[in-house]
Amino acid sequence: MYVTYFDSLGLAKGVFRVTVSTTLLTLSIVRSAGYFATGVFRAEDLMLVAAALVPAADRHADGRMGARSHRAGGVSPVRRRAAA
Secondary structure, rough: HHHHHHOOOOHHHHHHHHHHHHHHHHHHHHHHHHHHHHOOOOOHHHHHHHHHHHHHHHHHHHHHHHHHHHHOOOOHHHHHHHOO
């Protein structure tokens, strides 16, 4: 529903992606805060979420480094790490 609305606005590709990502992130944070406030989430659950963010952040960093290296014409750090 959000994607259809944002698409109808005729946003540029980069702006569209950032807007959709920001909207989904905001909805996730608000929903999680509501679950925590009502007791659906406990403190132990938040530790699991934080632990899951570490590999996701690492993967994101690898992707950004790989894209930067690809633009520079070299071998990406991801490929170097996979070859080791």
